[in-house]
Amino acid sequence: MASTVLVGTQWGDEGKGKICDLIAPGFDAVVRYQGGNNAGHTIVVNGKKYGLRQIPSGIMYPSCVSIIGNGCVVNPAVVLEEIDMLEADGISTANLKISGNAHIIMPYHIALDGAFEERLGDYLIGTTKRGIGPCYQHKMERIGLRMQDLLDEELFREKLDRALTKANAELELIYGKPTFSADEIAAEYLAYGERLRPYITETGMLLNGLIDEGKSLLFEGAQATLLDIDHGTYPFVTSSNCTAGGAVTGSGVGMKNIDRVLGIMKAYITRVGSGPMPTELDFDTDEDGHTLCEVGAEYGVVTGRRRRCGWFDGPIANYAARVNGLTDIALTKLDVLSSFKTIKICVAYDCDGVRYTSVPEHQRAFEHAVPVYEEVPGWECDITGCRTFDELPQAAKDYVARIEEIARTRVSFVAVGPEREQTIVRSWKPAR
Ligand code: GDP
Ligand code: IMO
Ligand code: MG
Numbered sequence: 001m002a003s004t005v006l007v008g009t010q011w012g013d014e015g016k017g018k019i020c021d022l023i024a025p026g027f028d029a030v031v032r033y034q035g036g037n038n039a040g041h042t043i044v045v046n047g048k049k050y051g052l053r054q055i056p057s058g059i060m061y062p063s064c065v066s067i068i069g070n071g072c073v074v075n076p077a078v079v080l081e082e083i084d085m086l087e088a089d090g091i092s093t094a095n096l097k098i099s100g101n102a103h104i105i106m107p108y109h110i111a112l113d114g115a116f117e118e119r120l121g122d123y124l125i126g127t128t129k130r131g132i133g134p135c136y137q138h139k140m141e142r143i144g145l146r147m148q149d150l151l152d153e154e155l156f157r158e159k160l161d162r163a164l165t166k167a168n169a170e171l172e173l174i175y176g177k178p179t180f181s182a183d184e185i186a187a188e189y190l191a192y193g194e195r196l197r198p199y200i201t202e203t204g205m206l207l208n209g210l211i212d213e214g215k216s217l218l219f220e221g222a223q224a225t226l227l228d229i230d231h232g233t234y235p236f237v238t239s240s241n242c243t244a245g246g247a248v249t250g251s252g253v254g255m256k257n258i259d260r261v262l263g264i265m266k267a268y269i270t271r272v273g274s275g276p277m278p279t280e281l282d283f284d285t286d287e288d289g290h291t292l293c294e295v296g297a298e299y300g301v302v303t304g305r306r307r308r309c310g311w312f313d314g315p316i317a318n319y320a321a322r323v324n325g326l327t328d329i330a331l332t333k334l335d336v337l338s339s340f341k342t343i344k345i346c347v348a349y350d351c352d353g354v355r356y357t358s359v360p361e362h363q364r365a366f367e368h369a370v371p372v373y374e375e376v377p378g379w380e381c382d383i384t385g386c387r388t389f390d391e392l393p394q395a396a397k398d399y400v401a402r403i404e405e406i407a408r409t410r411v412s413f414v415a416v417g418p419e420r421e422q423t424i425v426r427s428w429k430p431a432r
Pocket of ligand 1: 008012013014015016017018039040041042043044296297301332333334335336415416417418
C-alpha cells in the first residue's frame with residue numbers, strides 16, 4: 001500500500017498540520033520522524049484551533065495510530081500536557097505510541113540552549129529555546145537518555161549521572177549558570193515515565209507490522225527543508241533531518257515502502273529566527289511585507305514570535321522539489337494573496353555575478369542572493385469559498401501554474417483558508 005512523506009519545503013509553518021489532518025483519514029498511521037516541541041502544527045476543526053507540538057496531527061482520528069518515532073526528541077512534560085489537553089476535549093490518545101528509542105529533552109538541554117544563544121549575541125540562531133540542539137548533540141555524543149530509560153530506574157540513574165556531570169560542568173564553568181540535581185531530575189522524570197508507560201513501545205516493529213498487513217503510513221515532517229541540518233541554511237537551521245530522507249532513519253521503515261512525497265508550500269514565504277532570506281520584506285517599512293504578515297496572521301504557534309515574510313521564492317521551491325524528491329505539492333495560504341493588485345514571484349537569484357535558479361550550496365552565495373522577480377497580476381477577490389480549481393479566478397490559476405513550472409511538480413492541493421474543508425483537492429487519491 002502507498003505510504004507518503006509530508007514535508008515542509010520552506011522555513012517551516014507552511015501549514016503541514018492542516019494538510020496532514022486533511023489527508024490522515026486515508027492512512028492507517030501518522031508518524032512524526034524528527035524534531036520535538038520546537039514544532040507547532042495548527043489544526044482547525046469546526047472553528048476550534050489546536051496547536052500540536054509533538055503529537056502527530058493524525059490524533060484527531062481515533063482509528064489512526066499516531067506515532068512519535070525514534071528520530072524525534074521528546075519533552076515528557078510537554079507531551080503529557082498535550083495528552084491531557086486532547087483528552088479533556090474528548091479526543092482519545094489511546095492510539096498514541098512513543099518510540100522507546102526517541103531521545104528525552106532534559107532540563108539541562110533547555111538551560112544549555114538558552115545559555116549558548118545568549119553567548120552568541122548578535123550571531124544567535126534564534127532557536128525556540130526548547131533544548132532541541134543540545135538534546136540532539138547528546139544523542140550524537142552517545143550520552144543521551146531515551147524514552148525507554150524512563151521505565152528502568154537503574155539505567156536512568158546511571159545514564160543521568162554520566163550526562164549531568166558534563167552538562168553541569170558546562171553550565172557552571174562555561175556559562176556561569178545554575179546547575180541541576182540528579183535526584184530532583186530523577187524524581188520528576190521517573191514520575192513522567194510512570195504516566196507515559198502505556199504509550200512507550202517498539203514503534204519500528206509496530207510500523208513494519210502494519211506494512212506487512214498492507215496498511216499505509218503517513219510521515220509528518222516537522223520544521224522544513226531549509227531548516228534541515230544537512231540541506232538547510234546552516235548554521236541557521238534546526239538539529240535534525242527534516243527532509244524526506246529523515247522519514248526512513250527516524251522511523252525504522254525501509255525506503256521501498258514510501259512512494260509519494262508531498263511538499264507543503266506556502267504561496268509566499270516566512271521564516272522565524274535568524275539567517276538569510278532573499279525575498280524578505282520588512283514589516284515596518286514595506287507595505288506588502290506588513291500586509292503578508294497581518295493578513296497571513298504570521299505569528300508563531302510555539303513562541304508567539306512574529307514571522308519574517310516575503311514573496312514566493314522559486315529557487316527554494318525548485319531546490320525543495322529536488323532534495324525531497326517531491327511527487328506532489330500542497331500550495332497553502334493562497335487566500336492571503338487575494339488583496340494584492342500585483343504579486344511578485346522570485347524566479348532566480350543573482351549571487352556575485354552568477355545566476356541561480358535553485359538554492360546555492362555555499363553560505364556566502366546565498367547570503368548575497370539578490371532576487372530576480374517576475375510580477376504577475378493579482379485576482380483581488382475573496383477565494384476562501386472556492387472548493388474546486390475551476391472556481392478560482394484565472395489569475396490565481398495562472399499563479400498556481402507558474403509555481404508548478406518552477407518546482408517542476410504538480411500542485412495537488414490548494415488551501416484557501418485554515419479550516420479543513422477550505423482546501424481544493426485537485427489530484428490526490430487516498431491510499432486506501
Ligand atoms: P505548520 O507548522 O507547517 O503546521 O504550520 P503552522 O500551523 O505553524 O502555521 C500555519 C498557519 O496558517 C496556521 O495558523 C494555520 O491555521 C494557517 N493556515 C493553514 N493553511 C491556511 C490557508 O490556506 N489559509 C490561511 N489563511 N491560513 C492557513
Ligand atoms: P514547524 O514544524 C518555523 C527554527 C527556529 C530557529 C531554528 C532552530 O512548526 O514548521 P531550534 O529550536 O529548532 O533549535 O531552532 O529553527 N524553527 C522553526 N521555524 N517552524 C518550526 O516548526 C520551527 N522549528 C524550529 O525559529 O530559527
Ligand atoms: Mg508551525
